[in-house]
Amino acid sequence: MTDTYQNMALFGVTIENLNKILATALSKGGDYADLYFESSKANELSLRDGQVNSAGTHVDYGMGVRVLSGDKTGYAFTEVTTMEEMIKAAKAASVIASQNKSRIDGFPVAQILETKAGNGYYPQTKEWEHISVSHKIPFLQRLNGKIFSSDDRVNKVMARISDSQSSILFYNSEGVLASDVRPMLSIVATCIMESNGRIENGSYSRSYRGGFEFLTNSLIDHIAKEVVASTSFLFNATRPKGGQMPVVMSAGSSGILLHEAIGHAFEADFNRMDTSIFSNKMGEKICSQEISVVDDGTIPFNRGSINFDDEGVPSQKTYMVREGILESYLHDRISAKHYKTNPTGNGRRESFRYMPLPRMRATYMENGKNREEDIIASVKKGIFALNFSNGQVQIGAGDFTFFVKSGYLIENGKLTQPVKDINIIGNGPEALANIVAVASNNIIDDSTWTCGKEQYCPVSCGMPSVLVNKLIVGGNE
Amino acid sequence: MLQKERAKIALEYAKQSGCDNARVTLSSATQSSFTVRNNQTERIHQSKSASLYIQLFTNDRYGSFSTNRMETAELKKFIEEAVRVTKLVTPDTYRSLPDKSLYYTGNGKDLEQHDNSTSKLEPSQKNQIAFDCSSEIYKSDPRIISVNSEFSDLDDYFYMIDSQGFEGESRQSSFSLSCECSVKGKGESRPEGWWYESSIFFDSLKKNEIGKTALERALSRLGSVKLKSGKYNMVLENTISSRVIAPIISALNGASLQQNNSFLKDMAGKKVFDGNFRLFDNPHLVKHAGSRYFDGEGIATKPMAIIENGVVNSYFINTYYSKKLKMPVTIEGPSVPMCKYSESPGNNPSGRDLGEILKHCGNGVLVTGFNGGNTNSSTGDFSFGAEGFVFENGVIKHPVNEINITGNIITLWNNLIDIGNDPRTSSRWLIPTLAFENVNFSGI
Numbered sequence: 001m002t003d004t005y006q007n008m009a010l011f012g013v014t015i016e017n018l019n020k021i022l023a024t025a026l027s028k029g030g031d032y033a034d035l036y037f038e039s040s041k042a043n044e045l046s047l048r049d050g051q052v053n054s055a056g057t058h059v060d061y062g063m064g065v066r067v068l069s070g071d072k073t074g075y076a077f078t079e080v081t082t083m084e085e086m087i088k089a090a091k092a093a094s095v096i097a098s099q100n101k102s103r104i105d106g107f108p109v110a111q112i113l114e115t116k117a118g119n120g121y122y123p124q125t126k127e128w129e130h131i132s133v134s135h136k137i138p139f140l141q142r143l144n145g146k147i148f149s150s151d152d153r154v155n156k157v158m159a160r161i162s163d164s165q166s167s168i169l170f171y172n173s174e175g176v177l178a179s180d181v182r183p184m185l186s187i188v189a190t191c192i193m194e195s196n197g198r199i200e201n202g203s204y205s206r207s208y209r210g211g212f213e214f215l216t217n218s219l220i221d222h223i224a225k226e227v228v229a230s231t232s233f234l235f236n237a238t239r240p241k242g243g244q245m246p247v248v249m250s251a252g253s254s255g256i257l258l259h260e261a262i263g264h265a266f267e268a269d270f271n272r273m274d275t276s277i278f279s280n281k282m283g284e285k286i287c288s289q290e291i292s293v294v295d296d297g298t299i300p301f302n303r304g305s306i307n308f309d310d311e312g313v314p315s316q317k318t319y320m321v322r323e324g325i326l327e328s329y330l331h332d333r334i335s336a337k338h339y340k341t342n343p344t345g346n347g348r349r350e351s352f353r354y355m356p357l358p359r360m361r362a363t364y365m366e367n368g369k370n371r372e373e374d375i376i377a378s379v380k381k382g383i384f385a386l387n388f389s390n391g392q393v394q395i396g397a398g399d400f401t402f403f404v405k406s407g408y409l410i411e412n413g414k415l416t417q418p419v420k421d422i423n424i425i426g427n428g429p430e431a432l433a434n435i436v437a438v439a440s441n442n443i444i445d446d447s448t449w450t451c452g453k454e455q456y457c458p459v460s461c462g463m464p465s466v467l468v469n470k471l472i473v474g475g476n477e
Numbered sequence: 478m479l480q481k482e483r484a485k486i487a488l489e490y491a492k493q494s495g496c497d498n499a500r501v502t503l504s505s506a507t508q509s510s511f512t513v514r515n516n517q518t519e520r521i522h523q524s525k526s527a528s529l530y531i532q533l534f535t536n537d538r539y540g541s542f543s544t545n546r547m548e549t550a551e552l553k554k555f556i557e558e559a560v561r562v563t564k565l566v567t568p569d570t571y572r573s574l575p576d577k578s579l580y581y582t583g584n585g586k587d588l589e590q591h592d593n594s595t596s597k598l599e600p601s602q603k604n605q606i607a608f609d610c611s612s613e614i615y616k617s618d619p620r621i622i623s624v625n626s627e628f629s630d631l632d633d634y635f636y637m638i639d640s641q642g643f644e645g646e647s648r649q650s651s652f653s654l655s656c657e658c659s660v661k662g663k664g665e666s667r668p669e670g671w672w673y674e675s676s677i678f679f680d681s682l683k684k685n686e687i688g689k690t691a692l693e694r695a696l697s698r699l700g701s702v703k704l705k706s707g708k709y710n711m712v713l714e715n716t717i718s719s720r721v722i723a724p725i726i727s728a729l730n731g732a733s734l735q736q737n738n739s740f741l742k743d744m745a746g747k748k749v750f751d752g753n754f755r756l757f758d759n760p761h762l763v764k765h766a767g768s769r770y771f772d773g774e775g776i777a778t779k780p781m782a783i784i785e786n787g788v789v790n791s792y793f794i795n796t797y798y799s800k801k802l803k804m805p806v807t808i809e810g811p812s813v814p815m816c817k818y819s820e821s822p823g824n825n826p827s828g829r830d831l832g833e834i835l836k837h838c839g840n841g842v843l844v845t846g847f848n849g850g851n852t853n854s855s856t857g858d859f860s861f862g863a864e865g866f867v868f869e870n871g872v873i874k875h876p877v878n879e880i881n882i883t884g885n886i887i888t889l890w891n892n893l894i895d896i897g898n899d900p901r902t903s904s905r906w907l908i909p910t911l912a913f914e915n916v917n918f919s920g921i
Contacts, residue, residue, distance in 0.1 A: 054541070
């Protein structure tokens with residue numbers, strides 16, 4: 001028995017059932033319909049005040065029916081997968097289409113995408129379903145002990161292990177039947193330090209699409225080391241003088257610049273609606289030839305990876321910008337049809353409660369030819385941005401921001417005064433054009449990045465160190 | 478099975494599984510949204526959902542669990558497993574249900590939180606409302622690129638019981654109409670403007686002028702320039718002013734205090750902010766979204782002064798943090814926070830609206846939108862991206878963008894110029910226009 005048929009059994013449906021639901025969904029017309037089944041179980045285990053003293057499990061189960069009629073979408077979901085309730089949902093979704101010819105003659109299975117455990121981008125060897133709380137507790141205790149023993153100034157530690165597993169079944173009116181099992185592990189540690197009455201806080205996280213085998217002592221030790229280092233750094237940091245200046249983005253989590261500054265603007269729904277600042281730029285040179293930007297759903301065990309997207313389209317590595325030229329938007333089925341191109345596997349959703357939208361996966365810039373130290377040395381006065389937290393973008397105006405938790409001043413080509421808690425703002429197309437040097441040290445950051453475009457989706461980002469020669473840095477006068 | 482019976486059965490399963498105490502919360506919602514883009518229906522989304530949340534207190538241990546699979550056999554198995562898992566964690570003697578004397582015991586007057594219209598409205602009627610909103614402006618100006626309008630409604634039911642005998646329920650409805658408009662700007666820029674209205678009652682929902690307001694706000698962004706760095710008076714429009722209240726609410730939370738991660742720790746009874754700053758919680762405001770008689774523990778809400786004339790008057794302390802901090806229980810968090818200027822002699826008793834505040838301030842920057850940024854919870858240091866307008870002699874001159882506002886929340890609130898009289902009733906938090914002096918703006 002394959003995963004696909006196991007998942008059909010899990011949701012208590014047969015191909016005949018699925019075809020009947022699709023036929024109902026398209027009974028008032030429409031070009032396309034799909035069914036998305038999900039059964040998710042998420043576990044949390046938390047440490048506070050030295051004790052692993054809170055556990056939780058959250059179960060979410062249901063299916064959604066989507067009907068497309070041109071660019072229009074009808075969507076409904078049910079949490080009960082009886083035929084009666086699924087047919088009701090299909091009827092609710094069908095309202096969107098009321099003009100086209102009815103398609104009630106069933107749908108042959110034209111293609112079946114099967115993703116068996118071990119064949120995809122995130123095979124698990126130790127599934128979370130079989131891991132007891134007592135197996136996870138020692139890792140949180142170790143994390144707490146390592147953090148406290150690293151620095152006398154540590155005052156409080158909060159830590160959490162979250163794991164989840166989602167079983168997905170997808171079927172559409174083109175006959176695509178697909179199934180997937182999507183695991184996720186996230187560990188977050190927050191450390192509070194106090195020194196001479198001054199308090200600082202720092203957090204560090206790691207996240208992987210993987211099973212229990214990813215939860216190791218070495219990972220715990222790495223998190224402990226990094227959270228202590230990033231928090232203690234803040235005691236020496238100050239606010240810089242604000243204003244427009246060159247910014248060197250360090251490798252790794254600075255990929256948030258790509259996510260906010262250009263990634264969202266390349267999502268094809270915004271372009272289809274002509275509301276993105278990049279709407280008319282396809283095929284044009286938008287930045288240095290040294291720059292290639294990728295959105296990749298195929299990195300093994302990466303938080304943003306998916307075997308196929310939530311529209312049944314196999315995942316892929318998509319070049320958005322290749323050698324400075326805008327080559328592709330990120331498409332779901334609706335935008336791909338609009339642009340008469342193939343979907344890029346970016347149709348994603350938070351859960352069965354939501355219709356899919358074009359969403360990023362792992363977004364990063366490919367390596368350039370420079371060395372980070374040479375890039376820093378080229379800056380007379382500016383900021384070296386080291387650690388980042390949140391970001392945001394205004395798609396139409398193109399203005400984006402990201403928050404720098406820590407970094408350094410650059411003075412005469414050298415890193416000098418540590419800085420912290422500054423927001424940086426820029427304009428997407430301008431910032432991209434203002435990247436004047438790219439290093440060869442690309443890092444994909446494995447933090448718990450979550451994108452909040454209408455719905456929440458796990459993503460990741462990465463970047464080699466780059467020099468943006470003009471951005472506006474928040475700070476004192 | 479009725480929802481109340483299902484919750485009671487869940488509580489019984491917890492007891493049968495050997496759990497000392499438990500709280501069960503059952504919530505269900507019916508909602509729909511109708512989106513129209515450029516006078517064409519773009520999306521219809523309809524759904525009903527329900528979930529059960531159970532908190533277990535057993536052998537001095539604690540766990541919280543939820544499921545939307547509520548058939549009897551599945552629920553029993555889920556709760557048995559939840560109790561088993563809870564017994565595996567470390568004891569935490571601070572975890573318990575609340576002191577029963579603090580429970581809401583009923584008999585409050587109707588807070589008027591629900592309108593039955595959700596079930597009476599036809600999909601075609603909802604779609605027409607969204608369509609009419611879009612039609613207000615579609616093709617009315619050659620600079621318009623896209624008009625997106627949405628009508629949504631929600632009927633939300635909430636029922637909570639615990640093993641100490643607490644029982645409470647509430648039902649809320651919400652109707653919202655919003656519009657977002659993109660216009661052609663300089664070069665490839667496409668500035669956006671938005672507006673929304675929201676109401677508990679369908680008949681009270683304002684359904685016109687929303688598209689027009691969105692268009693006006695989008696057009697007002699044309700010709701935006703960068704701001705010269707410096708210190709300015711800052712006026713925060715009532716649409717976004719809660720951004721400088723939220724860090725205060727967060728810092729007053731028991732969890733932040735106990736974790737030594739609050740810039741307002743040990744400040745109770747102390748004058749921390751400007752003497753004209755007053756922040757209240759008014760949880761029993763009739764016909765206002767967010768009003769409630771009890772919090773997530775069943776503890777009775779009551780009107781309270783949070784900040785009184787600049788003095789920190791109250792923290793938000795639930796049962797758990799009350800025991801850990803050895804402080805009395807207040808409430809887990811605010812319901813309807815309201816911000817007002819002091820009524821001291823000499824102050825304008827009726828307050829000022831935005832126009833009057835701009836005149837009062839003379840020159841400065843009116844901030845109408847935030848773009849990212851964050852606040853350091855330990856220090857109160859903040860840095861926010863923003864956009865808005867330069868005003869001179871009380872008159873708006875031109876839009877500005879790509880600006881960063883940087884400072885410290887306590888310092889900011891000690892530079893208070895004024896608190897307006899114009900909170901938006903569409904918002905749960907009633908935070909009006911705010912004005913501050915000497916604020917760091919970073920631009921070119």
